[in-house]
Amino acid sequence: MTNLSEMRLRTAGLRLVPVKPNGWRVLVVENHADDAEKLVRGLERHGHKVIRVDSGGEALQAYDDADLVLIDLDLPDLDGLEVCRSIRVADDTPMIAVTGRGSELDTVLALQAGVDDYLVKPYGFRELMARMEAVMRRTRPQPTAAAAIVHGMLRIDAASRQVTVGGRLVELTRKEFQLLHLLASQAGSVIMRKQIMVQVWGDTWSRRTLDTHVSSLRSKLGSAEWIITVRGVGFRLGDV
Template identity: 55%
Template sequence: MTYAPTRPTERTDREALRVLAADSSTQDADLLVPELRRHGFRTEHVRTGAEALRHCRKADLLLVDLDLPDRDGVELCRSIRAVCDVAIIVVTARDTELDRVLSLRAGADDYVVKPCGLAELIARIEAVMRRVRLQPSVPDDVISVGSLRIDHRTREILMDGRRIEVTRKEFDLLYLLASRPGNVFSRRQIMAQVWSDPRSKPGRTIDTHISSLRGKLGCSQWITTVRGVGFRLGLA
């Protein structure tokens, strides 16, 4: 794939825009990332879906290739959209209507087919970000649900002002459920987001962590089991 160099245009607020490119092709990334940086974007590159999932909250926009070594890009879009509202543009060589439809339904904001010109990609990035910025911005570093407060920056959980000690996985699990209170997260989603492994059977792993969290929160009604589907966070 080639990204023809272009003259840097007016940067406006690009210096503040954090772009994460998820692409298994080092050759493509080595061409794209320096060009985006030259045009003022703060751009990083990861090669796997698991890495993209771990770092998605630190980005303003993701460029996702559908052909990743550890998971399909459509599945990755769906997993990312379950935990945050970061903008997503699929950039891939796959050019079928089905891939476009599945990607957009999975949460992608736009779809670009390789090879594409750098000027077009930048224009699409700017168009997507204009749409995103028109929406209300809700910071997700601190989530408050009733008397429960979860601070992602300090990884601290407070209940009525009292600190609750949890393990790393318990924190990640509770933060995921609290990111969309009332929404049901399937076991597969939880394995993908918390354990970065959507293919493994959860067994009793999730149930054990849920049980521990219920005990520490002091009320089983904080986390509701939706039989045959998964779990959701409610109000105790």
């Protein structure tokens, strides 16, 4: 039976293309070189794209483009709990603490700071993968079977989070992808600014943030006509 989301896409003149799930963009925040190397190598073997940093300051600069954060709480510059709190205040990026702190109090404090799960070193890699999958199912549920949205030369693959224009791969940040996917999922409709900002940025947004991301998307997609501004209302996906 055709679901409501699929009917809306077809009404907008789009077609659904089944795709296979792909790896996630994982940010590894790990100060210990040996632990980081093993973790990065294991994640890459399982098809994930990994960004590795070794300080809290770098983590706060890099988390926005990650699907999932694996963070050690023992960092050289900032307290790991404060880093987790800062990320959680600004975003809903899933986080798993992977740390040597093994007390019940440590676990409670980390969960209160916003992590979605807690794993104590040493751990089994298969357990980590299972926990990652469980966290992603819980925090990033897929309402329908993974599908790509195709609109003219534009193709948006929700499962792998890849965007192509005329076959050219377009590298987007997580927020840019969410913004474009929102517009494409309601192609033909004008989406109000407030709706976009709430759905993409939640409680932490500004008018300037949205305009900056729209400008960046237009540049990366290769034409300002991909995103049309409806003055005083919002934006809609264009036809190029």
